[in-house]
Amino acid sequence: MIYSFDSLKLKFSNYANIKDKISREIQAGRLIPITRGLYETEASTPGKYLAGRICGPSYLSFDYALANYGLIPEAVYNTYTSASFKKRKAKTYQNQFGTFLYRDVPANVYHLGIRLVEENGYSYQIATPEKALCDKLYSLSPVQNVKELRELLFEDLRIDEDEFWKLNLADIAELAPLYRSTNLKLLAKLIRKY
Numbered sequence: 001m002i003y004s005f006d007s008l009k010l011k012f013s014n015y016a017n018i019k020d021k022i023s024r025e026i027q028a029g030r031l032i033p034i035t036r037g038l039y040e041t042e043a044s045t046p047g048k049y050l051a052g053r054i055c056g057p058s059y060l061s062f063d064y065a066l067a068n069y070g071l072i073p074e075a076v077y078n079t080y081t082s083a084s085f086k087k088r089k090a091k092t093y094q095n096q097f098g099t100f101l102y103r104d105v106p107a108n109v110y111h112l113g114i115r116l117v118e119e120n121g122y123s124y125q126i127a128t129p130e131k132a133l134c135d136k137l138y139s140l141s142p143v144q145n146v147k148e149l150r151e152l153l154f155e156d157l158r159i160d161e162d163e164f165w166k167l168n169l170a171d172i173a174e175l176a177p178l179y180r181s182t183n184l185k186l187l188a189k190l191i192r193k194y
Contacts, residue, residue, distance in 0.1 A: 001121070002053055005037040035093055047098035049122035051080040054093050055102045058082040059114045059125035062103065062139065065132035071163050083127065083135050085110040105135050109178045113171065130171040133159070134184055142182035146193065149186040165194075 003011070008022055008031075015021040022039075025031040031039040035054050052058050062081035066072045078098035083105045084091075091102040113131030117124055127135060136157070143149050153159045169191045176184040176191075 001041045002034070002050065003031070003039045003041070005039075008039065032096060034095055034097065040097070043096070045097065045122075047078065047080045047100065048124050048126075049119075050097055051082050051100055052124050054100050055082070055084060055087070055091055057110075058084040058102055059127055061105075061127035061132045061135040062101075063136070065127045065129070066136060066157075066159070068126070069129040069132065069163075071129060071133065071159050073158055073160070083110065103139055105138060106179055109134070109175060112178070113175060128168075128171070130167050131175060133164075133167070134172065134175050134179060134187070137183040137187055138179045138181045140183060143186065146186055146190050149183065149190055152183075 005022075009018050012018050012021045022031065026033060026039075029043070031041060032043055034040050034050055038053060040050065048060060048064075051060055059082060060068075060080060061083040063072065063074070064076050064079065064081040067074060067076040079101065080098055081101045081103070084102045085104050085107045087102060087104050090104075093100040093102075109131075113128045113134075114125050115128060117126060126132075137152075140152070143152050153164065154161050173188055173191055176188040
């Protein structure tokens, strides 16, 4: 279970020195620090449950989501990539639960294409496969044409081409122009072409 410092203040309100009580709970292994002012009670908690609380608002996307949906062959172990907005620069947090990376996407697309997942008493947000692909392409240096985009998708990123064509292409065609990105304009063109 995740606790904020404020929720621990309530839980331990009958203690004279709450900070000392929290320190004793950490030393005893009953609380594990996630980041400043945020704690978890279970050492085996998957990082996907914590990513949105470490830096928010955010949702899991990019490589983590692409691997989760089987679009890229690489398994992403203990690295949780998330999309955020208005943070102005990429952020990285490391703790015993993994490495948590946050990168901005345009504010006007942030709220689109996100699923809320509830598991084991936790909830987290993750991009749909289509949104994760758009976020990933937005984060990369622009390519010049559709041929280079195909190389980027299927050779460099190693997106499974069969899985790519199973995506909801209408969703991608709707999302892509909102990013105002060369890569996503080319993605929309690639989809129209086929």
